[in-house]
Amino acid sequence: MKVTVIEEPLLEFGKGTHICPRNGIERMGVYDTKDELRRSELRLGIVGRGEGVDKLDVWLDLCRNGIVGKESELSNLFKGFGGVSADYGFFTRLLSSPSFTRAIQKSSIVKVSRIKTREERVVTAVNLYYEQVQFLAENRAIDVIICVIPEELFVSLTQKDSGSKKDTGAIEQYMEHDFRRLLKAKCMHLGIPLQLVLESTLLTGKANRGNQDDATRAWNFATALYYKGNKTVPWRLKEERFKPKSCYVGIGFYKSRDGETISTSLAQVFDEFGHGVILRGTPVVIDKNDKRPFMSEEQAYNLLSSALSEYDKALMQMPARIVIHKTSKFRDTEIRGFCRVLEEKSVRSKDFVSITNTDIRLFSQTSYPPKRGTLLSINENEGVLYTRGTIDFYQTYPGAYVPNPLKIDVYENDSSLEELAEEILGLTKMNWNNTQLDGRLPITLECAKKVGDIMKYVDVGEKPQVSYSFYM
Structure with a gap:
């Protein structure tokens, strides 16, 4: 076990970078000022x-x-x-x-x-x-x-x-x-x-x-x-040019209004720009042992295949890397379905990450909670990450309650646990409904949750909007 503190990810604005959305917009303007046709x-x-x-x-x-x-x-x-x-x-x-x-x-x-x-x-x-x-x-x-x-x-x-x-x-x-x-x-x-x-x-x-x-x-x-x-973004994560172009996918589940079926909802966020496409999944099965929903191999295959087709349509190329965030553990059937798609699409790099709640807590030597970005690495594929906590830039912990960290479990990974935790920390700052820099969930899962809340009211025969702006 080891404890590290990840530095606050930088955001990119019109004329520079900053860790804080408010300071970035004020000093450097919104990101899309770079677009002459805005x-x-x-x-x-x-x-x-x-x-x-x-x-x-x-x-x-x-x-x-x-x-x-x-x-x-x-x-x-x-x-x-x-x-x-x-x-x-x-x-x-x-x-x-x-x-x-x-x-x-x-x-x-x-x-x-x-x-x-x-x-x-x-x-x-x-x-x-x-x-x-x-x-x-x-x-x-x-x-x-x-x-x-x-x-x-x-x-x-x-x-x-x-x-x-x-x-x-x-x-x-x-x-x-x-x-x-x-x-x-x-x-x-x-x-x-x-x-x-x-x-x-x-x-x-x-x-x-x-x-x-x-x-x-x-x-x-x-x-x-x-x-x-x-229909644009006021900020984006700073681009790391040495990293392969990535597509982030968040998978969540929601109950139908009558409570009889559970379907998947998927929020796909196009790279660091935050351009997203919302897709509606199909009814899934509930595990009799732990009462959690999961997808069959064919459902997982169809869902990710549709997501990559939308990605290709929007950016006219396949991503070099796929990152899937899920609110429950990955089942063998889901992994097989996802891997089939990636092999067919020749996507070389992949990371399947489960992000859940945990009862594990860390205690600092001060009266404040651990710093945001604190990562407890339990082993190579398992860790606990504080996405909310004390923030040096704010000179305090800006929350009202004791912060709850996230449990990270990594499957089929080509990236290290620390790299994935740094990425999750950055994606918590991509919610344009809140300008405080310390969101708890990455936008992949925050979006999937909100999509599911509203998607249950969208008739099955109606095509839902694909932009996150209709759900936030």
Whole structure:
């Protein structure tokens, strides 16, 4: 056994590199400023009731002009937001207009809250928003549609049928996601990504009683809008020129809405640019012993074969290396299926990596948790990696709870455990829904999880969108 600390991976921006998304965007601009044909406008559609639209207008003006950071000695963690403008940072403009806005009547929201069963309330609310989203998507030239959710509607969608609220915030969050998932799935065929916001999260200053300060929320909000609307990436991992071109594949499983079947969901991330393609798998088998789903050899073969076909279509070449991340151990049937594809496609290098939770914990000699990037190598193919932990750049541990490391088990590998752990650490920074540099899961698995959450609501006969922006 040995313990090492992996250095924080660098991100590449328009005019340089940095470890932090916020500092990189502010100092060097978003990555795609290198593209001469990039767009410099982001047209926003808006759906919500009158009060919510007014709050969003105020919030958008703040995002355009900038927000002072929270008063703190931890200036790198609570960084001020410099704004969204054509000559700074994002190098784009946020465009909104009454002609891009569709109002929902307050009386319609009241009617939803009076429906007896929660399931009916959710479906009715989804249809209420869908009607307005559809109009904007079909009649206006817009890039992203922001749906503003009133607090009372949120409450009515997170209540028991008896009318009493759920006991815990975690359950309320899950219930809210039912509405979110169903709305995103129903609107998917319209071809415009959605951004959902609660009216209460648009409050600022002392009125903002949430956990995040105003500037941090603006960083995350603006970055998500930019990624969804511009169909490009604000940053990417720094390219290691000596490494072979790699294709990263994340495989996860999700239950059908009726709970009867379990299917695979696959998120394929094209190289370090983060360009991804989403593929839907087929129903799989549950192991009778450990109750975990797994694929047959033919299912594994078909899934990876489809993924590489999409890769070839997008980049007009096969990758030199395939990395597969999976949320459970690899079965012999899956390995055989994957290896058959790689042999047929002449992909020479491969790494199959299982990334799961673990009860193993490390303790530092200080009052802080171990550093992010701490790797405990148990043997050549097994390790424990802290993707969340103390960060020197922040001068603290930026989490609220004791961090849980990831268990890494390597199968069929051509790379070392340390190389794969460094790669996983880098891929945790490729989630453009969050500008804090310490994501827990690599984007391969973070994406696969979110895809599965929404994919269960997409009808079997409907072709799902392939971009991650429709699922985040």
